[in-house]
Amino acid sequence: MGLVARVRRGWVTRERARADRERHRADLEYLLRWGGAHTGVEVFVEPQTMINELSVVLVDSAGSWTRRVPGGPKAVRRLGRELGVPVHDVLETGYPQRMRDNIERARIRRRRAERAALTRQLAELAARDRGDGPAE
Numbered sequence: 001m002g003l004v005a006r007v008r009r010g011w012v013t014r015e016r017a018r019a020d021r022e023r024h025r026a027d028l029e030y031l032l033r034w035g036g037a038h039t040g041v042e043v044f045v046e047p048q049t050m051i052n053e054l055s056v057v058l059v060d061s062a063g064s065w066t067r068r069v070p071g072g073p074k075a076v077r078r079l080g081r082e083l084g085v086p087v088h089d090v091l092e093t094g095y096p097q098r099m100r101d102n103i104e105r106a107r108i109r110r111r112r113a114e115r116a117a118l119t120r121q122l123a124e125l126a127a128r129d130r131g132d133g134p135a136e
Helices: 003-037 073-083 097-130
Strands: 042-046 055-059 065-068 087-089
Touching (some): 003 055, 003 073, 042 073
Antiparallel strands (some): 055 065
């Protein structure tokens, strides 16, 4: 490997590390704001995999949730400490039922909205075919 390639690779690596730190800092700030704005918040730590970095899911008492990558175990501990909330390992506890219920309710609402939009589109097409719809 030539000198230029080594220097360039080192520069790219440093730039990527700096961008990752900034992204993790922004994610941690977001999580702190979100956790402060909701009640009954708990932190669920998702393990690092071959594909994903270590991430956390914050879940409030109503089942609303958000997921971010805080930047490592130290950031997770800081998050739990600053919010004053329990921190759980999702592999040990699983996701809370209120979160799963919230996701299912959102899925039902989304399907109903899609069905209503499709029904409106079909009604408009039928009206246009009959000649009593808006002219194009």
